[in-house]
Amino acid sequence: MTENNRLLIIEDDFAFAGVLARRLTRYDFECQLAHDATQGLLLARQFKPTHILLDMKLAEDNGLALIEPLRQHLPQVLMVLLTGYASIATAVEAIRLGANNYLAKPVDTQTLLHALNALPEDVLLVPVDEEPLNPKRLEWEHIQQVLTANKGNVSATARQLSMHRRTLQRKLLKKPVS
Structure with missing residues (x-):
């Protein structure tokens, strides 16, 4: 250094x-x-x-x-x-x-x-397992993808997922399942 x-x-x-x-x-x-x-x-x-x-x-x-x-x-x-x-x-x-x-x-x-x-041009991502995701992790990933598509808008994400906003907020506060 x-x-x-x-x-x-x-x-x-x-x-x-x-x-x-x-x-x-x-x-x-x-x-x-x-x-x-x-x-x-x-x-x-x-x-x-x-x-x-x-x-x-x-x-x-x-x-x-x-x-x-x-x-x-x-x-x-x-x-x-x-x-x-x-x-x-x-x-x-x-x-x-x-x-x-x-x-x-x-x-x-x-x-x-x-x-x-790392060199600034290097991109290092968290390694992705080849094993299929368990259902809870898959749900977490899907929620994150929809939330990202809605630019972080929880209400719009809840509507798109046909989920109550408070339920979605509780799910978002939980750490993802491995």
């Missing part, structure tokens, strides 16, 4: 962001933390990071919506999207929007370093 590795961590979980910063500082990253979308965009302009770790779920904001503005301002930045709610639909959307990598939480240090050390 060179001394020029500036990492912006955009994560709404203060404790987790602090852990990431402490971990990666040991590997010669100069880290700055942002805990919401507005602060993340502001720090990106001021700090001019070479790397960005972006949480997909930022309280009321969606990290996917930040990818394009960050990429426009910092076209050469290496951007990794982290999520506790991994799905194929969101992985594809993140890469399509301009993220270089997509990792599911929890993530170990070596996996994180591998993603941060």
Whole structure:
């Protein structure tokens, strides 16, 4: 690593962001933390990071919506999207929007370093198993795909899935089944 590795961590979980910063500082990253979308965009302009770790779920904001503005301002930045709610639909959307990598939480240090050390043109996705998905995971993937098609609009997604909005919200709060 060179001394020029500036990492912006955009994560709404203060404790987790602090852990990431402490971990990666040991590997010669100069880290700055942002805990919401507005602060993340502001720090990106001021700090001019070479790397960005972006949480997909930022309280009321969606990290996917930040990818394009960050990429426009910092076209050469290496951007990794982290999520506790991994799905194929969101992985594809993140890469399509301009993220270089997509990792599911929890993530170990070596996996994180591998993603941060990749060449910006490399795209590293979470490996996809060849085994068929179980029905609950398949439902989760389908919900994520429809939600993405509706640009995150829960009400429109619920209508399209013929599901009550509150039921859909409960399903969205659950972590995906492996």
